[in-house]
Amino acid sequence: MRAVTFQEPGRVAVEERPEPEPLAPDDAVVRVEASGICGSDLHIYHGRVQIEPGFTIGHEYVGTVVAAGDAVTGVREGDRVLGTFHTACGTCFFCRRGVYQKCDEARVFGHGATLGSLQGTQAELALVPRANMTLRRVPEGLSDAAALFAGDVMGTGYHAVVAAGLKPGDTCAVVGLGGLCAVMAARAAGASRVIAVDTVADRLETARALGAHAVHGVEEDPRAAVKSLTEVGGVDVAVDAVGHPGALDTAIRLARKAGTVSIVGVYAERAEVHMGVLWIKGLNVISGHANVMGHLDSVLAMLATGRLDVSPLVSREMTLEDAPDAYAAYDRREALKIVLRA
Amino acid sequence: MRAVTFQEPGRVAVEERPEPEPLAPDDAVVRVEASGICGSDLHIYHGRVQIEPGFTIGHEYVGTVVAAGDAVTGVREGDRVLGTFHTACGTCFFCRRGVYQKCDEARVFGHGATLGSLQGTQAELALVPRANMTLRRVPEGLSDAAALFAGDVMGTGYHAVVAAGLKPGDTCAVVGLGGLCAVMAARAAGASRVIAVDTVADRLETARALGAHAVHGVEEDPRAAVKSLTEVGGVDVAVDAVGHPGALDTAIRLARKAGTVSIVGVYAERAEVHMGVLWIKGLNVISGHANVMGHLDSVLAMLATGRLDVSPLVSREMTLEDAPDAYAAYDRREALKIVLRA
Amino acid sequence: MRAVTFQEPGRVAVEERPEPEPLAPDDAVVRVEASGICGSDLHIYHGRVQIEPGFTIGHEYVGTVVAAGDAVTGVREGDRVLGTFHTACGTCFFCRRGVYQKCDEARVFGHGATLGSLQGTQAELALVPRANMTLRRVPEGLSDAAALFAGDVMGTGYHAVVAAGLKPGDTCAVVGLGGLCAVMAARAAGASRVIAVDTVADRLETARALGAHAVHGVEEDPRAAVKSLTEVGGVDVAVDAVGHPGALDTAIRLARKAGTVSIVGVYAERAEVHMGVLWIKGLNVISGHANVMGHLDSVLAMLATGRLDVSPLVSREMTLEDAPDAYAAYDRREALKIVLRA
C-alpha cells in the first residue's frame, strides 16, 4: 500500500509499505479515505520531534473498516469511521477516570517509537488498536473533512474551553490562532465575547469571521483590548494555544482574577513564568494534551448538527501522492488545514 | 404615582399609590420605564396565588435610579438599571454559597405578604431593597424589553439548562413552552439538539424558529421523537417547564440513563412520580426557583452581545394604564410576553 | 463445584454445578474464597426479585484468579482479587462517561436472566466477564471480609454521600440503617455531623459507635433532632437508604434548602412524593444504583489504609455449605453481614 513516510527534516516521501493486519482481538484495519496534515505533523517535518526515517506519519483520519478482531464491538466491517489521534486501553487507572489522554498504554499514530510505535494514518490502510475506544462511526451527513477534525484539533479546541470550565456568557481569549478551533468552540459554548490574538493577518481575519474580536498581538495591545471588552478587566478563560513562554505570559495577563489559563500549546522544557502575577490573581491552570476521546461524542454531535462548522478552516484538498507538496505548502502557511484524499 | 394592583381574581386596576421612599441604607428607588407581565403574574390574576387586594403587582422591571441610600454602591442615581424578581441579603448561609434564590431574607416583588410584603414593579416607581444585590446597570445598547428578561424568565431559562449541567454538544428536551427561554438558552449553550414539546401551535412554531425540533405533545409521540434524534434514546437534560405531574412524567421518560431532569415548573403539592423509572435510570433532579441573581451577569452578557436574542418573544408593548387590557390579552394567550411602558 | 442456588421463595440449596470456563478473551475464572450475603440477596430469597430456580446466586466475592483470557491484562492467574457486583464493557456511551452502573451491557452476578444471565459468586468458582473492568487486585493486608464490601455495599455507601456532593464539614442524615456504610463514608469524608435514623435498636447502637447521632424514627422526632444539630435547620445531604416513600419523605424533610437527597434505596414503582416541599426547598436529587466500579479505587484505598473500617459490620462468618442456615439467620436479622467461606 502507499504511505507517507518521514525521511529527514524537511522531506517526506510517498512509499510502498506492507499492509497492516489485525493482531489483537480488539484491533481493526481502516481503509483511509481522507487524512489531515496538522501542526503536530509539522513538528515532525521540522525534525523537532524525532522519529525513525521511513516511519509512516499522520494521525487524523476518516475511512472504512475493512477488518476487525473478534473483540471489536463498537464498529463493524463496512462502517465509515473516524478515529482519535491516540489509542487508549479503557481500563487503566486513568481511563477509569475518563482521562483518556493520559492512558498508561496510550499510543499515538505516526509519532514513532517514542510514542508507541504505531504507524501513521497518511496511508491507504491503517491498523487501529483498541478499536472500541479509538474509532467511532461517522454520523450521517458529516463530510470527511469535518469528521477529520473531531479526532484531533476540534477536540482540542473543545477541550481548551470546556475543560477550562467556560460557561455560557463567559469571556474568552485565545492567544495564538493555531487555536482557531478554540475560538469556534468558545463561540459555540456560548461565550459572550472571544478575543483572538495573533500576528498573522489571515488568521485574524478568519477569527473575525468566526465572531471573535481579532487583536494583533504586536501592533495592538491585547491587554487594553481585553480591558475594554470585559466587565472586570480580564477574561474568564485565557487559552495559550502556542506553547511558548511569551504566549503563556500574555494568557496570564489577560485572565481575570480567579480566572483559568488553559494551556493546550505544547511545552517540553523549563520556562520562566510570572508566578507572582499568577498567584496574586489566584489563577487556575489546566494543561496538557486534550481529552479528545472524552469529548468525541460531544464534538461529533456538534459537527453533525451544524453547531460547529469547520469548513472555513479547510483551505485545501490534495491527494495522498501529493503529500510532499502538501507538507511544503503547509509549512509555508499557505493553508489552515490540508486534507489528503486517498 | 400610578400602579397596577390586584383587585380580585380576574381583575387588576391602575390606581394612585403613595410614592416609595428609601428606608434602609441599601434601599434604592427606581423610576420604572418598562415592566413585564409574566406567567407568575397570571397565577395571581387567576387567584391561585393569594395576595391582598390593592397590592401592587409585577416583578420584571427596567428603569432609572432616582434615589439611593448611603450603603448603595453598585449603582447610582441616574443609572439605567434592571433588577431581579426577588431581593437577597448577600450574607446569609445561602447567599454565602451563591444560592441567592434561597436567601433567608429573600422578598419577591409584587407577591403580597406571603413573599415578603414588597410592592410590585408595575408602577411608576418601585422601592428596591438590597439594591447592591438586586439591581444591575443595563449594558449599553440593550433594549428595555431585552433587559426585562434578564431578571426573571431568561435567567430561569439559563438556569434550567446550565444549572442542570448541560455541556456543549449535549441534547436537551423542554417540556412545556412556557420554557421558550430554556430552548433559547440550550441552543446558546451549544446543545446539539433541542426537542421542544408543547400542544400550542404558535409556541411550537416559535421553538422551531429558535432552532428546536418541535414536537406536538399529543398528536406526536415525544418519546419516539427523542429516540430518533438522540444517540442513546434519551436526552442529557430534560426540562419540566410546566410544573404538572404529566410534564414531569414526560421529562423522566425523555431523559437518558444517568441524565438530569430539571424542574423549573412550579410544584406546590404532592404528586405521583414514577420513582421506579427515575431510579432504574439513575436520574439526577434539580428543582426549585432559578438562581436568577447568580446567573445575571452571564445572561446580561449574552443579551448584550447578541448571543441571546429575546426579541422573538416580545409580542406586544402596551402602556401601564392599559394593564387591565394587557392582563386580559395575556390570559387569552394572545402574546408570549407583554411589556408595559410607563 | 459447589454453588448456592435459589430454589423457591424462602429456600436456597447448595448444589453441584458445572465448573465455568472462560469463553471470551476478557473473561476470567475466580476461585471464590469468601462471598457475602447482602440485602439484595434477601430480595431474591423472598421471591421479590424473580430468578430461575437452580440459578447460582451471590454477587460479593473475593478469591484467586485461576484462569484468564488473552485480553485480560489487569489481573493475572494467581492474583488475589475482588470484584464488583456487576460487569461493564468499558467502551459504551455510559462507560465512556464513567457511569459504569448504567453500562449498556452491564450484567449483574446472581440475578438470573433479567439482569444478564450471569451465574452468582456464592460458589467455589465464578466466571467473571470483562475482567479488566470487573476485577481488581486486593491491596496487601486487606482481609477478605473487608475486600468483599468494596465491590458492593461500601461502594454504595461511598456513592450515597460522595456522589451527592458532600464536602468536608457538611452535615448528613442517613434514613434507614441498611445504610450503615453511608454513615461510615460520611464520617470518613469529613462530615461534621451524621444523623442516623432507624427503628432497630442494634443498628442505632452501631451507628452511634460509628460516630453518628442515632435517632429512633418513631420514638423520637428526626426533624427536631436535625433542627437542633444543624445551623440551618436541615442537612446538606439526606440519604434515603430504604427505598420506600416514607423514607423519601423523611429525607426530603431533613434536607436543608438547596440540599441534596441521595436515593440509594431501591424503587421499582410509582410513589407519591411531596413535590411541593421538594420544589420550594429547591432540592437536588441523585438516584439509582451506585457507581461502585467508579469508586472502587477510592474505597479500596480507604479500606487498605484504615480510613474505613468495616469490621464492626461483619457479624458472622459461616461456610458455603451452611448457606441455607446463613440465609435464614440473615433473614431473621441476626447479623448485619454474613460472610460465606469456601
Added chain:
Amino acid sequence: MRAVTFQEPGRVAVEERPEPEPLAPDDAVVRVEASGICGSDLHIYHGRVQIEPGFTIGHEYVGTVVAAGDAVTGVREGDRVLGTFHTACGTCFFCRRGVYQKCDEARVFGHGATLGSLQGTQAELALVPRANMTLRRVPEGLSDAAALFAGDVMGTGYHAVVAAGLKPGDTCAVVGLGGLCAVMAARAAGASRVIAVDTVADRLETARALGAHAVHGVEEDPRAAVKSLTEVGGVDVAVDAVGHPGALDTAIRLARKAGTVSIVGVYAERAEVHMGVLWIKGLNVISGHANVMGHLDSVLAMLATGRLDVSPLVSREMTLEDAPDAYAAYDRREALKIVLRA
C-alpha cells in the same frame, strides 16, 4: 487602648492607640480576647512586606462584639466572634461568585496601606468593616485558640486540599509543613495517604502524629516515597505550602498524571517552572490566597465537632504585652503557633 505595632524590621512594640469607632453602617468593633501570630506576620517582622511604622499588626482574632452599626445583622453586641483575615464586600463580581478572597474591595487586617489601611487585630479593640461578611459567631464549646485558626490558617489548609478537588480515598502530598493545617485537612477529608515533606524534625514529627507519612526533603527522597506509597506513582493532590520554586518543582514531580498542584505558598516574582513536566503530565494548578471566608462555615463545623483538632498546633500562649518576646520566639521557630491573650 494597647496595640502591637510594627516599628522596623525585627522590632515590634506595644503602644497606646486611639480606640476605633464604627463609621459605616456595617462596621463593628470587637474587643479582642485572643489573637494569633502567623507566618504572614513574620514577613512583616522581617521587613519583606512593607508597612508603615506604628501600624497595628495582626489578623487572627477572637473576641466580643462591643459595638455594631445599624446594618450589622449577622452578629450582635455581646456575641463572641471570630473573624477572617480580610474583609469582603459581598456584592462585587467576585463576591457574587463566592470568590471572596479576590473581592474588589477586600482589605487585609494589619498589612498597612498596600492592603487596605486596616489596623490589625493584635490590639485590645479592632474595627471590623463589612461585619456581616467578616465576623461569625464562635460555635459553643470552641476554644479561643481553635477559633483563631478558622479565620486564617485552618481555612487555608482546608482550601489547599478541598478547593484542589481532593476526594475521599485520594492521596495527597504537602510540601513544606507550614502546611500542617493542609495535612490535617487532607486527613479529615478522607485522604487515604498524606505524605508530608519538610526538613525540620519537629514539624515532621507533628505531621506523623497527625497521621501523615513524614519524609525528610533532603535526607530522604520524596519521589521514591510517593512512588512506594501510591498506586500510580504520584499523588492526586500535591500542595506547595512554601512559595518557592524548589517546592513547586517538588510538587510538580510528586503529582500523578492529570493530578492537581495546589499552590498556597506565596509567590511574588517570576520563577523558572518545569512547564514541560507540568504539561506532559497534564497537571491542573490552583493558586492564590485561600477562600477562607467561603470555607468558614465548614471549617468551624469541623472544629466544633472535633473533626479537626488544632490543639497540637498551639504551642504557646502569651499576653499582648509580651508581643515583642513572642515575635522573637516565633522568629526562632520555638513555636508552631503563639496565641496572644488580652
